[in-house]
Structure formats: structure tokens, C-alpha cells
Amino acid sequence: MGSEEAVLFETDNAEGRVLYRLFAVSIFVGICLVWAYRVNNVPGSEEVAGRWIWFGMLGAELWFGFYWFITQALQWNRVYRRTFKDRLSLGYENSLPNIDIFVCTADPTVEPPLMVINTVLSVMAYEYPTEKLSVYLSDDAGSDLTFYALIEASDFAKLWIPYCKNYKVEPRSPKVYFRSASAPTSPSHAQDFSSIKKMYEDMERRIESAVNLGRIPEEISAKHRGFSQWDSYFAKQDHGSIVQILIDGRDIDAKDVEGCPMPTLVYLAREKRPNYFHNFKAGVMNALIRVSSKISNGPIILNVDCDMFSNNSYALRDAVCFFMDEKKGHEIAFVQFPQNFENVTKNDMYSASLRLITEVEFHGLDGYGGPLYIGTGCFHRRETLCGKKFTEYKDEPKRVNKLLRDESKHDLEERLKTLASVTYEENTQWGNEMGLKYGSPVEDVITGLAIQCRGWKSIYFNPTRKAFLGIVPTTLVDTLVQHKRWSEGDFQIFLSKYCPLWFGHGKISLGLQLGYCCYCFWPVNSLPVIYYSMIPSLCLLKGISLFPQISSPWFLSFAYVIFASCAQSFVEFIFSGGTVLGWWNDQRIWLYKRISSYLFAFIDTILKLLGLFKLEFIISSKVSDEDVSKRYEKEIMEFGATSPMFTVLSTLALLNLFCFVGLVKKLVLDTSSLVVFETLVLQILMCGVLVLINLPLYQGLFLRSDKGKMPGPVAAKSVTFAFLICILFTLLY
Numbered sequence: 001m002g003s004e005e006a007v008l009f010e011t012d013n014a015e016g017r018v019l020y021r022l023f024a025v026s027i028f029v030g031i032c033l034v035w036a037y038r039v040n041n042v043p044g045s046e047e048v049a050g051r052w053i054w055f056g057m058l059g060a061e062l063w064f065g066f067y068w069f070i071t072q073a074l075q076w077n078r079v080y081r082r083t084f085k086d087r088l089s090l091g092y093e094n095s096l097p098n099i100d101i102f103v104c105t106a107d108p109t110v111e112p113p114l115m116v117i118n119t120v121l122s123v124m125a126y127e128y129p130t131e132k133l134s135v136y137l138s139d140d141a142g143s144d145l146t147f148y149a150l151i152e153a154s155d156f157a158k159l160w161i162p163y164c165k166n167y168k169v170e171p172r173s174p175k176v177y178f179r180s181a182s183a184p185t186s187p188s189h190a191q192d193f194s195s196i197k198k199m200y201e202d203m204e205r206r207i208e209s210a211v212n213l214g215r216i217p218e219e220i221s222a223k224h225r226g227f228s229q230w231d232s233y234f235a236k237q238d239h240g241s242i243v244q245i246l247i248d249g250r251d252i253d254a255k256d257v258e259g260c261p262m263p264t265l266v267y268l269a270r271e272k273r274p275n276y277f278h279n280f281k282a283g284v285m286n287a288l289i290r291v292s293s294k295i296s297n298g299p300i301i302l303n304v305d306c307d308m309f310s311n312n313s314y315a316l317r318d319a320v321c322f323f324m325d326e327k328k329g330h331e332i333a334f335v336q337f338p339q340n341f342e343n344v345t346k347n348d349m350y351s352a353s354l355r356l357i358t359e360v361e362f363h364g365l366d367g368y369g370g371p372l373y374i375g376t377g378c379f380h381r382r383e384t385l386c387g388k389k390f391t392e393y394k395d396e397p398k399r400v401n402k403l404l405r406d407e408s409k410h411d412l413e414e415r416l417k418t419l420a421s422v423t424y425e426e427n428t429q430w431g432n433e434m435g436l437k438y439g440s441p442v443e444d445v446i447t448g449l450a451i452q453c454r455g456w457k458s459i460y461f462n463p464t465r466k467a468f469l470g471i472v473p474t475t476l477v478d479t480l481v482q483h484k485r486w487s488e489g490d491f492q493i494f495l496s497k498y499c500p501l502w503f504g505h506g507k508i509s510l511g512l513q514l515g516y517c518c519y520c521f522w523p524v525n526s527l528p529v530i531y532y533s534m535i536p537s538l539c540l541l542k543g544i545s546l547f548p549q550i551s552s553p554w555f556l557s558f559a560y561v562i563f564a565s566c567a568q569s570f571v572e573f574i575f576s577g578g579t580v581l582g583w584w585n586d587q588r589i590w591l592y593k594r595i596s597s598y599l600f601a602f603i604d605t606i607l608k609l610l611g612l613f614k615l616e617f618i619i620s621s622k623v624s625d626e627d628v629s630k631r632y633e634k635e636i637m638e639f640g641a642t643s644p645m646f647t648v649l650s651t652l653a654l655l656n657l658f659c660f661v662g663l664v665k666k667l668v669l670d671t672s673s674l675v676v677f678e679t680l681v682l683q684i685l686m687c688g689v690l691v692l693i694n695l696p697l698y699q700g701l702f703l704r705s706d707k708g709k710m711p712g713p714v715a716a717k718s719v720t721f722a723f724l725i726c727i728l729f730t731l732l733y
């Protein structure tokens, strides 16, 4: 084969890089001028309070400037990848690697079995030789309902896979397909369509009725020997390992309705005992790595969360293009696809699509050695997950691991159970040098970092047809809690021995180290943002000016930095497919995350360092009741929970409202005070923007009567706090 054909992927630099860099330099100059102004205009020593406020502003601005600087690592060197799947099929169709797909679920109430099996069916139906695919469902709840749904799915797959392949169906999650597919045009397809749709709906009904019943009806459990495993089951957190090979790809009888081989399908519930810590998803992944190594041992592992169905049946081939590329493939440890979502509304009220991260920042990281591993939609080389260093791998002769299995399925299942037992990992390197790392709520990020520090590269691939679609939380509190977990995890990495700066020093590029820091520092951002959104507004009450007056040339530097960075985020947002209102919502959530999720993450991390708190993992809900869904569809913000995070948000919003009203009152009563305008313009503007951005919150506090409004106690508390802070400030200053 010519060298041209051997190239399976290409990398392009972002357009307009030079222009962007010039623009960034201009902002940097602006930031330096802001600092210079702050340092040169410290109030005299007679104004003690004024000085401290000023130093606070200086501190915040130093941080903002510094943080802006490191975020350039996410912008400076953006790259985009392209794959050549046709070359892959031409040159390598017979040597495509086996792929093991891990799907994780943990709770049948927040992750309904029906959703889980739709994801499973979508990944069983990839455009890839089926005999090379093995799908493993890990069920951390060990729920017989999920198991039952999987049995149903294993039968339905025999029809579904050939149907998808015959009619080139997309997406291959049956639920989403039947919901969105346009009516088939050819009569034969129409017939197949309606018959398979009926089969699906029947299956759906059976599963739903078991779920509604809350247990498996006897006539069903008698039919499948697998249910006997639940005889010794006590509770979610107290049961032995359950391993069931539902479809064994090697079994000559495992054929679909057209006689083609089926992918292997395995159910796993690892052992859980109350006095053993189970390490959340990292523990699951490690059990899966071990169990799969004895069944299919695919050299490539794809892992997805149970809500992340496959939306692009060629994505496996895309990923394989990277690993099999003759020149650069051998140094790639993992290929990360973005997390995209199915249920985001038009203006994305909770900024849940993570638009700038997926469309801009990860391309930036990719330019410096590769993106973070973000837990789902990621393809790993099995060996790198198991701790292999790049240098060891490079020098080693490549051999194909052929698994020889002659024991019976039953014996194998029994042997596999010990691999998923609570004691298996005692005195081993699992969770440390092997597998995913333990001890972090973001097992993915820390594991990815460790892999990159062993000399490997990673790839970010963001195809136009999205590869995976998941579910975003549909309430404000869920969104904030999820961000708390992420930011807390990243911050803990920074404070641990895996700090990207020290641990990564000399192992990954400086750009990548700084890139990691951008995420690790999320919680730290909370402090300056809270300061900046409180103090200047409070100062309005006393007419204290904190910014240069409009006629001063220093004013320009502030105005430029603020305006230019807003404009940049606006342009990036719109170019990444967002709407104008979506951008405005994104700004609101930007603020809310900083003053609540990140603040609580910061505090909890400190408490955890002091040993006052232990690790937890709150699973994001993938279902919401009808009432909540309706409001979500209409883009009405959902409060409706008494969370301390809401008290902080409301207090800050009200505080700004009081300050703004106080100012207006002063201007109306005393027109001579209009001169203050000259000196307070920026402060008034900031306070005004804060009031505007909080409009939905004021509505939630005072104007709404539905169930999603802000609960009364939160409203009462925050009015009191905001009022007290304003009074205290005016009295004490």
C-alpha cells in the first residue's frame, strides 16, 4: 500500500490563528493597564476601609488576569482532526481490532432500564464486524429489573441489528429512531418498519410494566436461569458478584434472524458489601477491564455512560482510524469524543451543552498533546488503561492476544465472579498504577492525566454528525450539583500529588499543564467573582468610586478588556452554533456556577483536606416528572428546592437589586447627585447588568406561583441576608 493510503487521519490548524493571537495580545496589554491603574491609585493611608476594598479589587483583578492568561492554553493552538474511513475499509477491513464496549449504570430509578437498553442496543448495532464487538453492561445497583431489560434487549437485538444494517438507520437507539424517523418510502421497508416498531413497543410495554410493578413477575423469572442469582441478593449495597454472558459471540448458535453472528453481550454486577468502599465508577471500570479480559479481551475499549447512546454508527471506524494510522497511531492512548446531548433546549437555559468547552477549548488542548479523558465517549487502548508506559510499549514486539477458552460458560462465569469481588483488589496496584485511579470524584480526568504523563498522546475528535448523545440535568439545582462534583474533583487533583504542574512537569507540554489548570482552578474563581459582584455594588450605596472616571484615559483600558472579552465569548458562542439568548443564558450560568457550585466545591475541598468530610458521588438524574419537563421545554428556570446554593444565589441577586434601587432613589431625590455618574459609570453598569441577568431569579422569588418557584424559606432567608449586608455596609463603612 502506498504511504498516502496508510495515512488514516489528518490534522488542520484553526483558521485565523494569527489574528486571534494579535487580539489576545491586545487584551493582555489592556489587563496590564488595569493592574497599573489599580497599583497607582491606592487610596491614602487615612482611608483604612477604602484601602482594604481597593486591595480586594486588586487581588481579584490580579487573579482574573492570571486566569485569563492560563486560559490562553485552550485557545492559542487549536487543531481539528479528519479521518479517512474509506481508506480504513480498503486497506484494513480484515484486520480491524476487536472492540469491547462498556456501558455503566448505577440506579434503576434515576437511570431507567429502558433508557439503559436503548444505549446498549445502539452500541450493539455499530457498522462494524459484529463478531468483533462485545458489549458489557455494568449495573452498580445489581437490579434484576435492569437485568430483565437486558434479556429483552438481547432478543430484540437479533432483529434490530440486521434491520439497522439493511436500511442504514441512524441513530441506532430504537427509542430515538422511532420517535424521529420519517416514514419509509419503499413498501418493503414500510412493512419491516411497522413490524419492528411493534416488536419494540411490545418489549417496551413488558419492561415498563415490570418497572412499575417494582419486581420481576414469577412467570418471567422462571423462564431465565439468570434470575436465580438474585436468590442471595440482600440489597443494592450488599450482594455477591453477578456475571451473565447473555450472548456469547463464539457460540455458533448466536445468530441474528438473518444468520449473521451477534456481538457478545454480558451483564455484570460487581460484588458490593457495606463495609467495603466501592470507588464509584472507577471501581466499575476496573472490574469491567478484568472481566472483559477473560471473555473478549478487545485491544480497544469504548466506554459510555448509560444515557449516552450512539448517534453515529460509523464512530467506531473513526476511532480506529486514529489507532491504526501507521505513522502516528502507535503513540495514541485514547480518542475522546465530545459529550453532546439530546435534550438541550434551543436557548440552553442551564448552559448544559458545554458549548465552548466542546467546540473551542478541547480543540485547544488537542493542539498541546490531547484532551482530557471525560469519562464517556472515549476509546482507550486497553494496555494504556492497565498502566503501560509509552516507552515500554514502543519497544515491545506487537503480538495479537488470542484468547483460548475451552471451559464451559458456567465455569467461566464462576471464575469471573472472583474478578469482580470486593476483595480481589486487596494488595494489588488496581486503582493506583493499574486501571482507573481511585479517590477522586473525577476518576476520568485524573486517569487521563496519568496516562498522558506516561508518555502517551490523546486525540479529540468532534465529527459533524455527533457520535454520542446523552441527557443533561433539567433543573438548576441538578446542574449546579453536577458542576460542584466536577470542579471539586479537578481542584482536588491540583492539590494532590497529581497536580498537573508538578506531576506533569517534564512529562506533558506546558500548554497542556496550563490547560489542565484552567479546569482545576474553577473553584478558586468563586472568590474573586463573588467579591467583584458584591463590593462595587455596595460601594454605590456610599458613592465610593472604584473605577476610573469616564473622562480618564484609564477608563479605556477597563472598557476595552471587558468589552473585548465579552465580544470574544459572544462570537465564539454564535459560531459554535448557539443563539443570542443562549449566550445570555450562558453568562448567567457562568455567574451562578462561580458563586454557588465553585464556592461550595472550594469549601468542601478544604473541609475534606482537614478530614471533615468524605468522598461522595451524586448520580445525575436522567428523568424528571412531567411538571418539571414542561417547564424545562418552555425554558422556565426550575428552582423548587431548598438548597443552600440557592440562598447564596438569591442573596447576591437581591443585594444587587437593593443597591441599584438605592442608587436610583438617590438620583431621583437629589438631582445634584447626577455628577456621581461621571465617577461611578462602570459600577452602575455592572450593577445594572447583574440585576438584568438575575431577572429570572427575581421572578422565581416573588412573581411565580408554580412548583418550580423559589421556596419561601429560601426567599425569606435571602431577603434578610441581603438587607443585613447592605445595612451593615452602610453603617460600618
Ligand SMILES: O=c1ccn([C@@H]2O[C@H](COP(=O)(O)OP(=O)(O)O[C@H]3O[C@H](CO)[C@@H](O)[C@H](O)[C@H]3O)[C@@H](O)[C@H]2O)c(=O)[nH]1
Residues within 6 Å of the ligand: 104, 105, 106, 107, 111, 140, 279, 280, 281, 284, 304, 305, 306, 307, 374, 375, 376, 441, 442, 443, 444, 482, 485, 486, 489, 617, 618, 619, 620, 621
Ligand atoms: O457509583 C457509581 C456512580 C456512577 N456510575 C455511573 O457513572 C456514570 C456517570 O454518572 P453521572 O451521574 O451521569 O455523572 P455525570 O456528571 O453526567 O458524568 C460525567 O462525570 C463523571 C465524573 O464526575 C464521569 O464519571 C462520567 O463518565 C461523565 O460523563 C453513569 O453512567 C453512572 O451510572 C456508576 O456506575 N457507579
Ligand SMILES: [Mn+2]
Residues within 6 Å of the ligand: 305, 307, 470, 471, 620
Ligand atoms: Mn451523565
